[in-house]
Amino acid sequence: MALTCRRPECTVAQTGICVLNNATDKCPELNGALADVVSEGLPPVLEEPIPVSARFPGSGTLAPSELSEITAKSDSRIIGIIGTPDAGKTAAVVSLYLLISRSRLEGFEFADSKTLMAFEDISRGARRWNANNPPTQMTSHTQSRNDRQPGYLHLRLAVEGHGTSMHVLFPDVPGEWTTALIENNRVDRLEYIRSSDDIWLVVNGRALVDVNNRLKAMNEVGLLVRRLKAMLGTFAGKLVVTHLDAETVSADTLEKITKDAAQQGVTLEVHQIASFGTGGKVKAGQGLAPLLRASLTNRPRDKSPFWSTADRLPGRAFWSYRGAP
């Protein structure tokens, strides 16, 4: 019987050579061989399954690899949020989202979000870091909404007085990464800070007003500033002090923190916020609109100077161009 093959590109019928380099008496694609296989009682080769469902693009957090699609084409800011687990980073982002949801973020109008379901899940506490084994890096996120994966949250906001809308990206990462930076100088997980246009250094305001915790909290902030300085060089950012609704942090404490930072070459602009209005002294979300406006309207951080400012290397010189005589 002449050999024939199910694969249209295979020339075994003419050449006797299998395109898959299989022995002609053993290749499962050969019609003659297939008949032999079937006759031996083995099941036939299965047809490729027809998919029964199609997918829409998800709206979970964005992986770092997905940011360039946004940042390359439009006015955008990446906010590098960093702070220890109890600082209030998540609460700040949740409060920001709730303000936008109710059109109460003064000076801003919601235009779009590619991560709306991620905002919803985080707001409901439905996605939590695995306390026993928190993630160690930003990777491509899964489609599963049961796992909280480090990634970016996205908002497109129409900004009052700004002709076009702006894209804002916030990292959603475990506070344990900041602790690891402070305690063990683990910088690898915090590479996202390098690509940020502004940095929010979030500190728990309650700790700064508690006489038993104040010095520890201030020391922690100071160490964090030093670690960031070592990573980034001198920079300017925001000191975001949470829990304004509990008690206002004293001006002396804030001055000490910012002065210590300035000595390191780090300029911190202080913003006190209340993510929630517990106690009714301040409104929920107070301070967030001015903080966001400052980050979006200030000049973005100089992330990576194109030319190094290193001293001239010895032994190098340019020869001058010799034009035509």
Add this chain to the structure above:
Amino acid sequence: MVTRSILLVGGPDSGKTNFLARLWPALDGSGQLEAKSVPDNLKYVLDNLNFMLSGEFAPRTQKKGDQAQLDEFVVDIGYSNGRAGGDARIIAPDVTGELWENAVVTSEISTDWMARIRDADGALLFVRVHSQLNVDPLDWVTAEKLLQLQNEDTGSDSHLPTQVFLSELLRFLEHSLKRTTAKPKVAVLITAWDLLDAGTQNAGPNAYLQNQYPLFAGRLKHTEELDVRIYGISIVGGDLNADEVFREQFLKKGLEGSGYIATDVQGSTSISADLTLPLNWLLSAG
């Protein structure tokens, strides 16, 4: 004749079925569009229309097993009042709201329905005033409590806010509606418009969405992928279920002249008795 497919998109109890039932008699030539013939399959629409003619709205549609599609309304239409053109065969499948709910929760839909979306010439996106199934955004008190629950299962059965649901549906339509030289069209229909107080009605459909669903209103205003228009719609002009006086008047008067469409026109609200307006806009060029 050109065949045009229109998607009906919206959650449960958003008014899709009642709109479809009311659309058939609205194609009687009193509006801009009219039916050129009586459809072969009129049973589904008639069953629901008969509720209306008996003085009640069609009840919430029950799913038949796993089947998302309830029935399909196919009608040949054209411009009314002797105006030439606009001839098209409209195919409008009525679907359960659960189809769209499930799509938002899972980001998945059957390949058959994805093909229908990709083939659709436009979509009617429904949201109903004062539906008991509408969900408000999370408030700060609840959010603070949820965030303070450390490592506890907060449950994934809390309902998605309506404006997030609608925004996700809009995102799906942006992604999947058929593209030609013009942007795909989506007509947002705010149903049961008559339930709103006079002041809210006078402010218009855009203002209603801005106040009630600011996230969704923002998406509609700033979408770069779709051509969107917003309509308030009352299919009979009042509440057949809760307003006995209106119901009696309706049963005496009938469908003719009942119902209206509200649109924003240059800062004020315009009212029209032509219930075919949204469909006419969807099907028109430009």
